[in-house]
Amino acid sequence: MAQTGKNRTVEILNAAAAGKYGVLAAIAYNVEQLTAMVRAAEAKRSPLIIQLFPSTLKQLPTLAYAAAAAVKSATVPLSLHIDHAQDAAHIREIIATLPVDSVMVDMSHYDEEENLAKTKILAKECHAKGIAVEAESGRIEGGEDGIADTEGLEALFTSPEDVDNFIAAGIDILAPSIGNLHGDYGPSGPAPGQLHFDRLTAINKQIDNRVLIALHGTNDFPPELLRQCIENGAIKLNVNKLLLEVWNEFLRKNAAGMSLVKLIDEGMKVLQVETERWMDICQSSGKA
Numbered sequence: 001m002a003q004t005g006k007n008r009t010v011e012i013l014n015a016a017a018a019g020k021y022g023v024l025a026a027i028a029y030n031v032e033q034l035t036a037m038v039r040a041a042e043a044k045r046s047p048l049i050i051q052l053f054p055s056t057l058k059q060l061p062t063l064a065y066a067a068a069a070a071v072k073s074a075t076v077p078l079s080l081h082i083d084h085a086q087d088a089a090h091i092r093e094i095i096a097t098l099p100v101d102s103v104m105v106d107m108s109h110y111d112e113e114e115n116l117a118k119t120k121i122l123a124k125e126c127h128a129k130g131i132a133v134e135a136e137s138g139r140i141e142g143g144e145d146g147i148a149d150t151e152g153l154e155a156l157f158t159s160p161e162d163v164d165n166f167i168a169a170g171i172d173i174l175a176p177s178i179g180n181l182h183g184d185y186g187p188s189g190p191a192p193g194q195l196h197f198d199r200l201t202a203i204n205k206q207i208d209n210r211v212l213i214a215l216h217g218t219n220d221f222p223p224e225l226l227r228q229c230i231e232n233g234a235i236k237l238n239v240n241k242l243l244l245e246v247w248n249e250f251l252r253k254n255a256a257g258m259s260l261v262k263l264i265d266e267g268m269k270v271l272q273v274e275t276e277r278w279m280d281i282c283q284s285s286g287k288a
């Protein structure tokens with residue numbers, strides 16, 4: 001493990017790896033979603049990683065401080081992670097100015113050699129501030145909010161050589177490309193065989209506890225598939241639409257006929273219930 005000091009994200013994931021359960025790393029776009037997720041963690045006595053996109057840091061600059069305050073005041077282990085940070089200057093600004101625990105240094109839109117070189121330099125700078133680093137090996141297809149879309153760039157599966165190279169670059173968390181994609185799979189989730197479990201199992205074996213595995217691209221996952229990923233070594237489960245769709249659906253259905261205050265209250269309840277359900281599925285409930 002490259003990150004040696006006390007780090008909230010690494011501590012949460014190390015405990016999960018030892019206990020063989022998964023931890024939700026949940027994207028929040030606003031303070032209502034953040035609050036509902038933190039309430040779920042408290043209610044379930046579950047650890048939780050709160051994730052913000054770099055685009056959200058620009059859209060709502062105070063949200064990172066709200067998240068950091070939640071991390072600090074919670075009675076369960078929480079951490080604040082910045083997902084898919086793809087711009088070196090922005091990464092340097094984030095680690096110099098924001099109270100974050102970990103950052104995904106995502107240089108996967110560069111070719112492999114440049115990806116590794118940039119990751120290595122930025123990982124060192126993050127570690128100097130006690131911030132843990134995640135990186136994407138190979139290339140996960142698709143795009144998410146504010147992330148440079150890799151569509152048109154070929155998805156590249158993570159090879160054994162990638163694994164060693166990224167560990168050597170000093171990262172703490174590896175996000176492998178195993179057939180997962182950023183975006184929607186369709187209502188029933190990935191097609192049978194779309195996720196390469198043999199590859200995930202081999203990566204986990206090769207890693208041998210040197211770094212932790214993050215799984216990206218979980219939209220539309222059925223519970224049993226997420227469980228299968230955890231059983232094969234994925235510890236940090238990045239979730240976005242998987243949790244937030246209930247919130248979106250609630251707002252779509254009720255925005256016209258409900259007062260704003262009630263809409264927010266009820267929407268937060270719906271999202272808290274859904275977050276608690278996925279904490280149970282990850283088996284992180286009761287682990288805090």
Ligand SMILES: [Zn+2]
Pocket residue numbers: 084182216217238
């Ligand atoms: Zn991702």
